[in-house]
Amino acid sequence: xxxxxxxVVMSLFLAMLVLAGCGTKAPxxxxxxxxxxxxxxxxxxxSTQDSGLLDVLIPAFEKKTGYKIKTIAVxxxxxxxxxxxxxxxxxxxxxxxxxxxxxxxxxxxxRRLIMHNDFIIIGPAADPAGIxxxxxxxAMKAIADANSIFISRGDNSGTxxxxxxxxxxxxxxxxxxxxxxxxxxxxxALKIASxxxxxxxxxxxxxxxxxxxxxxxxxxxxxxxxxxxxxxMEVNPAKYSKVNAAxxxxxxxxxxxxxxxxxxASFGKEKFGQPLFFADGKKxxxxxxx
Amino acid sequence: MDSIWQGFCEAVRLLAxxxxxxxxxxxxxxxxxxxxxxxxxxLGIPFGLWLALNEFRGKQLILSFVNFGMxxxxxxxxxxxxxxxxxxxxxxxxxxMYTPTAIVIAQAVIASPIIAGLSFAAIGSLEPKLRLQxxxxxxxxxxxxxxxIKEARLGLMAAVMAGFGGVVSEVGASMMVGxxxxxxxxxxxxxxxxxxxxxxxxxxxxxxxVLLIVAYGVVAILTxxxxxxxxxxx
Amino acid sequence: xxxxxxxxxxxxxxxxxxxxLDIPALQFTAGELIxxxxxxxxGKSTLLQVxxxxxxxxxxRLQLFGEEAGADPLxxxxxxxxxxxxxxxxxxxxxxxxxxxxxxxxxPASMVTERVMAVLEMFHCTHLANRQALRLSxxxxxxxxxxxxxxxxxxxxxLDEPFAALDPATRKNLLxxxxxxxxxxxxxxxxxxxxxxxxxxxxxxxxxxxxxxxxQAGHPGDVIRRPSxxxxxxxxxxxxxxxxxxxxxSSGTQILLHGGVAVPYPAKAPLQAKYCCxxxxxxxxxxxxxxxxxxxxxWVGTVRQIIPGIGVYQVVVEMDGLALNLRLAREQATDLNxxxxxxxxxxxxxxxxx
Numbered sequence: 001x002x003x004x005x006x007x008v009v010m011s012l013f014l015a016m017l018v019l020a021g022c023g024t025k026a027p028x029x030x031x032x033x034x035x036x037x038x039x040x041x042x043x044x045x046x047s048t049q050d051s052g053l054l055d056v057l058i059p060a061f062e063k064k065t066g067y068k069i070k071t072i073a074v075x076x077x078x079x080x081x082x083x084x085x086x087x088x089x090x091x092x093x094x095x096x097x098x099x100x101x102x103x104x105x106x107x108x109x110x111r112r113l114i115m116h117n118d119f120i121i122i123g124p125a126a127d128p129a130g131i132x133x134x135x136x137x138x139a140m141k142a143i144a145d146a147n148s149i150f151i152s153r154g155d156n157s158g159t160x161x162x163x164x165x166x167x168x169x170x171x172x173x174x175x176x177x178x179x180x181x182x183x184x185x186x187x188x189a190l191k192i193a194s195x196x197x198x199x200x201x202x203x204x205x206x207x208x209x210x211x212x213x214x215x216x217x218x219x220x221x222x223x224x225x226x227x228x229x230x231x232x233m234e235v236n237p238a239k240y241s242k243v244n245a246a247x248x249x250x251x252x253x254x255x256x257x258x259x260x261x262x263x264x265a266s267f268g269k270e271k272f273g274q275p276l277f278f279a280d281g282k283k284x285x286x287x288x289x290x
Numbered sequence: 291m292d293s294i295w296q297g298f299c300e301a302v303r304l305l306a307x308x309x310x311x312x313x314x315x316x317x318x319x320x321x322x323x324x325x326x327x328x329x330x331x332x333l334g335i336p337f338g339l340w341l342a343l344n345e346f347r348g349k350q351l352i353l354s355f356v357n358f359g360m361x362x363x364x365x366x367x368x369x370x371x372x373x374x375x376x377x378x379x380x381x382x383x384x385x386x387m388y389t390p391t392a393i394v395i396a397q398a399v400i401a402s403p404i405i406a407g408l409s410f411a412a413i414g415s416l417e418p419k420l421r422l423q424x425x426x427x428x429x430x431x432x433x434x435x436x437x438x439i440k441e442a443r444l445g446l447m448a449a450v451m452a453g454f455g456g457v458v459s460e461v462g463a464s465m466m467v468g469x470x471x472x473x474x475x476x477x478x479x480x481x482x483x484x485x486x487x488x489x490x491x492x493x494x495x496x497x498x499x500v501l502l503i504v505a506y507g508v509v510a511i512l513t514x515x516x517x518x519x520x521x522x523x524x
Numbered sequence: 525x526x527x528x529x530x531x532x533x534x535x536x537x538x539x540x541x542x543x544x545l546d547i548p549a550l551q552f553t554a555g556e557l558i559x560x561x562x563x564x565x566x567g568k569s570t571l572l573q574v575x576x577x578x579x580x581x582x583x584x585r586l587q588l589f590g591e592e593a594g595a596d597p598l599x600x601x602x603x604x605x606x607x608x609x610x611x612x613x614x615x616x617x618x619x620x621x622x623x624x625x626x627x628x629x630x631x632p633a634s635m636v637t638e639r640v641m642a643v644l645e646m647f648h649c650t651h652l653a654n655r656q657a658l659r660l661s662x663x664x665x666x667x668x669x670x671x672x673x674x675x676x677x678x679x680x681x682x683l684d685e686p687f688a689a690l691d692p693a694t695r696k697n698l699l700x701x702x703x704x705x706x707x708x709x710x711x712x713x714x715x716x717x718x719x720x721x722x723x724x725x726x727x728x729x730x731x732x733x734x735x736x737x738x739x740q741a742g743h744p745g746d747v748i749r750r751p752s753x754x755x756x757x758x759x760x761x762x763x764x765x766x767x768x769x770x771x772x773x774s775s776g777t778q779i780l781l782h783g784g785v786a787v788p789y790p791a792k793a794p795l796q797a798k799y800c801c802x803x804x805x806x807x808x809x810x811x812x813x814x815x816x817x818x819x820x821x822x823w824v825g826t827v828r829q830i831i832p833g834i835g836v837y838q839v840v841v842e843m844d845g846l847a848l849n850l851r852l853a854r855e856q857a858t859d860l861n862x863x864x865x866x867x868x869x870x871x872x873x874x875x876x877x878x
Contacts, residue, residue: 041388050488055472070388072469087376087387187489210489242377419608426576426606427625428676430598437624441614 038068040247043080043088045158046185048230049073051205051276053267060263061254067247077156083108083233086240090248091233092255094158097165099231107240108233113285114255115264115277116229119162120207121220123148123199131199136223137170147178149198153189154181158228163201166225190214203228205268205276229280229288232256256281297495301503304496311472312497316504319477322390323458324508326397330405330453333398335446338409339435343421356410359403364396365462371396372466388469393477396463401453408452412445413438447516451509458505478504527590529554529680529712530575535584537574545570545581546737552712554679557703559723559744560716562733563755568716571733572682575714577601589679602629605673606682609689611665613657618649621657622672629676643671646705663694670702674709681706681713687722695719699726720748720760732756749803750876757878763804763838763849768877770797779875783844787821790872797877804838804851806874810867819872823848827864830857841866 048054049071058069072079072088076095082088084107091108093099102108121131121139129146131139143150152174153160167174180198182189186206193200194214204221207214220226232252237245254260261279268276280287304312341353373379375387375395386392416438424434439446461479468475470484478501485494530552537545545567552558560568573579574586577597586593588600605625613621619640626636644650647667652660657668666686673681687695703726706713717723723730724744732740732747740752751757757765770793771778777793778786779800787800816822825843837857839850850868852860860866 039385046487070469070471070474072388072471085376086378185484185487188487191489191491206488213489213491240378242382417610417612419610420612422573422578423606423608423612425578426601426604426682427628427672428598428602429625429628433628437614 034066035247035250037244037247038066039070040067040090040244040251041070041072041082041088042090042092042251043072043074043078043082044092045076045079045094046073047157047159047203047206048092048094050185050187051203051209051268053205053264053277056267057255057260057263060259061251064254064259065250067250069251075155075157076161083235086235086243089235089244090251091235092230093233094228094230095161096229096231098161099233102233107236109236110249110252111231111233112252112256113280113283114230114232115279115281116227116288117204117277118221119159119201119203119226119228120218121199121201121226122193122207122214122216123219124197125217127219129199132219134220136166136220136225139220140166141170141172143199144172144174147176149178149180149196150174151189151193151196151198151200152179152181153186154183157186159186159201159203162226162228166201169225208268208272208274208276224289227288230277293492293495297492298499300492300496301499305500305503312500314473315476315478315481315497316500318390318475319458319479319501320504320508322393322464322477323397323454326394326457327401327405327450327454329394329398330401331450334402334405334449334453335409335439336435338406338411338449339413339439341406341410342413343438353410356403356407360407362400362403363462364400364457364460364464365466367399368396368463368466371399371463375467387467388471388475390468390475392467393464393475396467397457397460400460400463401457404456405449405453408449409442409446412442412449415445416442444516447512451512451516454508454512455505458508459501527554528552528587529556529589530714531585531587531590532575533585535574535581535586537570537579537581544736545574547571547584550731550738552714554712555710556729557706557713557727558715558729558731559727560714560731560733561718561720561723561747561756561759563718563759565735566733567736568733569684570736572606572684572714572716575680576604576606576682578606602676603678604680604682605676605678606684607666607669607673607686609685611660611662611669613665613668616657617654618644618657618660618668619653622668622675625672625676639675643675644668646674647671647701662690663698666690666694666698670698674705677709679711681711683713683715685716685718688717688719695722696725702726718759720744724748751801751878753878754799757799757801762801763851764800764802766800766802766846767798768800770877779877781846783846785823785844785846787875788872789875789877790819794877799878801876801878802848802870802874804849805836806870807848807850807852807868808870809852809856810869812867814867814869816869820869821872822867822869824865824867827860827862827866830860830862832857841868 054071058071062068076093076098079091079093080095080098080102083091083102084105099111103111121136123131129142129148131142134142152163182192186202187210189200190202190206190210191213194216232255234245234248234252235243237243261281264277265275265279268274341349371392374381375392376382377387420441421434421438424437429437459479461483464477465480465483468477468480470476470480478497482494482497482501485497528551532547532550535545535547536543560571562568570579574581577593577600589603591600593600614624622640622644623636626639641650644653647670649664649667649671652664652668660668687698699722715726728743730742730744730747731738732752734753734755740747740756747756748760751760751762754765766781769780771780777789779789780786781800810822823843825841825848827839828842829840831838835854836851837854839852839857839860841848841850
């Protein structure tokens with residue numbers, strides 16, 4: 001009995017070794033002209049991935065071009081850092097100030113506007129700081145004055161960078177036990193805010209996906225300062241020779257193509273009754289006053 | 291308590307219904323951790339044996355490093371392996387970053403000291419004259435080592451289980467060198483963390499239970515082969 | 525001249541910095557049965573392990589069966605077998621354990637079965653063949669160990685205190701069986717023990733070791749009566765080891781014992797003598813007022829204890845503060861009473877100084 005079990009275990013291990021060796025998937029049926037270097041590393045943010053948009057965009061792109069996108073979803077800070085080191089091929093982020101710096105440093109090129117959605121401030125239904133209906137800046141000031149619990153991402157993500165920008169604009173340096181920096185993804189941060197009944201700045205997409213679990217209403221929305229603008233940037237092949245420049249350009253072009261923009265514009269309509277993103281391929285930064 | 295039970299039921303349902311994404315993730319977890327454990331066994335057991343049977347200056351120092359290695363934080367290992375495998379890192383030309391191979395490498399680094407250290411303890415606690423008896427019966431060096439391994443199989447199996455358990459459950463290194471890419475490097479642990487990050491606690495719980503069930507399955511098989519039938523253990 | 529099975533020249537072996545074995549010259553011939561005795565730490569196990577090519581030696585030359593040891597240690601080792609004090613088995617049946625050395629030599633399975641059963645038969649343990657080896661009793665386990673050692677028909681058998689953990693009856697039986705097998709097979713046997721009775725029964729040649737060196741060699745009888753050091757005297761069970769001092773007088777050497785007792789020593793005294801040894805059987809009871817014969821010493825003492833035995837009794841006698849152990853015939857001893865004063869004598873030539 002023991003010998004048989006040992007034999008089973010050994011063959012399981014051997015099977016795993018064999019399986020691990022042939023790890024590639026079966027080729028897709030229709031293939032356009034195969035690109036030279038197939039893998040394209042896309043560095044993007046967790047909220048972008050969590051929204052589910054990429055799960056629709058990427059397969060469409062891969063089917064069309066034969067490239068293979070490797071999505072690395074991290075905070076905006078880390079995504080941009082990867083670009084600065086040449087460890088990614090293309091960046092899809094929503095942190096305009098940081099993005100501009102990267103273009104200035106020459107690490108990224110072809111920064112193009114793709115889409116936007118917006119941020120909202122949610123909080124307890126009782127609204128102890130009384131922020132409902134205020135502008136973004138006024139709301140933040142009110143929360144600080146009331147020392148109401150505020151949950152911050154604290155992770156240099158796009159959301160976090162916007163939040164810090166808003167504080168700066170009202171000349172407040174948030175500090176104290178009411179201001180809690182969590183260092184997690186958006187979904188989990190929302191859960192924490194719900195548990196602690198605190199205010200939190202969030203993107204609308206994640207909020208819509210989670211709203212039944214959160215149980216907190218939208219209190220502030222529509223302020224121009226709350227726009228969440230997404231740009232795509234290609235990592236500069238002149239600076240980093242190992243970058244898959246052709247693949248990066250192809251993906252960026254796809255995002256701006258009619259097909260890509262159509263996918264973006266319609267995403268979420270079925271599930272939430274409203275699209276999660278607005279396609280802005282035809283617009284420029286000036287349209288948003290950036 | 292309610293959601294724990296729900297999570298468990300969901301896990302069973304996912305496995306029974308053959309949910310393709312879940313199965314993809316389970317299979318990859320098993321492949322990657324199984325291969326990493328196998329590599330660590332090939333490296334760790336002979337090294338542990340050699341350490342146990344030889345005396346030399348600096349043995350204590352090497353031992354201290356092996357024991358220290360048993361407690362290496364996986365996320366630290368992930369970071370160091372990343373530094374090596376990044377495109378502009380020393381091994382960047384291999385193009386291994388964000389592939390299952392990278393995870394296997396990181397996990398092998400994590401599991402090898404565990405298996406080496408526990409093998410050393412298992413062989414070291416054998417009766418010291420046993421080796422001399424084998425040699426005097428006419429065994430070659432290789433035969434002696436194999437006989438010692440067989441005699442220490444209880445402790446060595448425990449080492450293998452500890453090594454496997456250590457890597458199938460780690461998330462820091464897998465996340466860092468694998469990137470949690472859907473269909474490519476998403477394993478049970480990174481998928482669970484992602485679902486938690488999204489706030490999908492039910493799915494996270496379900497995946498956790500799947501991980502526990504899978505890990506238990508493997509360890510149960512190993513345990514049964516470790517102990518065989520009662521009378522064999524003599 | 526018979527071939528030398530073991531030939532050691534200038535062998536020195538170290539453990540770290542310590543010299544644990546120092547043998548200028550030692551030879552064992554084929555078919556000899558030799559015992560090696562000595563106190564703990566004497567180097568007996570080290571000697572066996574060096575001979576079995578399990579321990580390295582730093583200098584010197586070792587030849588086994590006429591061949592240099594360094595050339596092909598494995599094949600030389602396979603012509604020997606060693607049995608240790610602990611019964612060292614692998615998990616499995618007795619059959620599996622005894623078959624192990626045969627399988628190591630790639631013997632075909634049918635031959636293995638035949639040989640295993642034959643050797644188990646030799647030591648009367650065929651009925652144990654299917655038992656779990658690790659569950660055997662002390663005596664059974666030892667038989668199986670011996671059987672295993674002989675399974676490959678070794679020319680040289682090395683035994684490192686194999687019977688130390690057994691009770692006297694089992695030990696005696698195994699020794700007898702072992703001797704018979706050894707003589708039948710014409711094996712050379714080196715038997716390490718610190719039980720002198722085993723040695724007396726088993727061999728005609730004894731080597732005494734202390735601190736890694738051979739300090740005495742010869743017939744067991746000689747070692748018992750004339751041990752070369754105090755440690756060996758104690759090991760050999762010398763009855764009386766009396767601290768003494770030597771004094772040179774005009775008439776010769778005097779041995780001064782405690783309590784003011786002086787004994788003339790007839791022979792040339794060794795330069796440094798600290799102890800005076802007297803085996804218990806040198807004493808004779810004398811009738812009161814017997815005159816002293818030349819080269820004989822008469823002592824008077826008080827009986828303190830009478831310890832019975834088979835044939836010979838031990839009588840403890842006190843004299844001037846000295847406690848002496850006498851071995852007297854049963855008939856004589858039973859006539860004595862505690863606190864009785866007796867006159868006893870011994871010949872001075874029986875004195876052994878160390």
